[in-house]
Amino acid sequence: MEITRNGTRHSNKGPAEYFTGQVRVDPLFPAHDPARTSGAYVTFEPGARSAWHTHPLGQILVVTAGSGWVQAWGQPVHEIGPGDVIWTPPGEKHWHGAKAGTSLTHIAIQEALDGKVVDWMEKVGDDQYPNF
């Protein structure tokens, strides 16, 4: 049994290559082989969002604070808030992030396939990001 204490897992910046705006990743747990699930809190400052991306085995988001957006490619954008849980199936192109005026925090949980948890694509342009 391994206990990692609150305050001992270093916060990281969401890389500018994959995110627009200011994003913080607070790791919760890595995958422990033969288990393949990892998890982290992700906090988006107002206006911040992920790039478009897919996950080889899908992803669960559990929203814990704030108000934001999630969108699958070719589908309408959906508002998300605390307690909402979003399942994105394997290979579905999507993005998630904060609203222009409010931050968003969610837990992100995903399984690795051959050691990979995400395939990054192009950024969400200002023409694609909801301006309300």
Next chain:
Amino acid sequence: MEITRNGTRHSNKGPAEYFTGQVRVDPLFPAHDPARTSGAYVTFEPGARSAWHTHPLGQILVVTAGSGWVQAWGQPVHEIGPGDVIWTPPGEKHWHGAKAGTSLTHIAIQEALDGKVVDWMEKVGDDQYPNF
């Protein structure tokens, strides 16, 4: 993409067969094949705890509120609180729950192996439960 909204996932009682005291399970997400991870909030009222058990692919606990205990078989009992993350490896016999005087809430995340996420064993006796 599937969004389940806050307030739409029915709370369940932790079965008396596997828990001592009053325990509530608030489901977050089921496993979505080919992914195999499921998750739920589990809330233990003061004095409540799981029976001894193992997980075929291990388990992650993310403590979100309260104060409680976790113990692996043959090891000391450890106090846990908000922000602590506990990894129990596959097959390790253990229990978790509240303190006698305080409730505990954690997220529990585990992967299924051949459709199974847990093997339940005997209850944690009053002689095994910390009386402080």
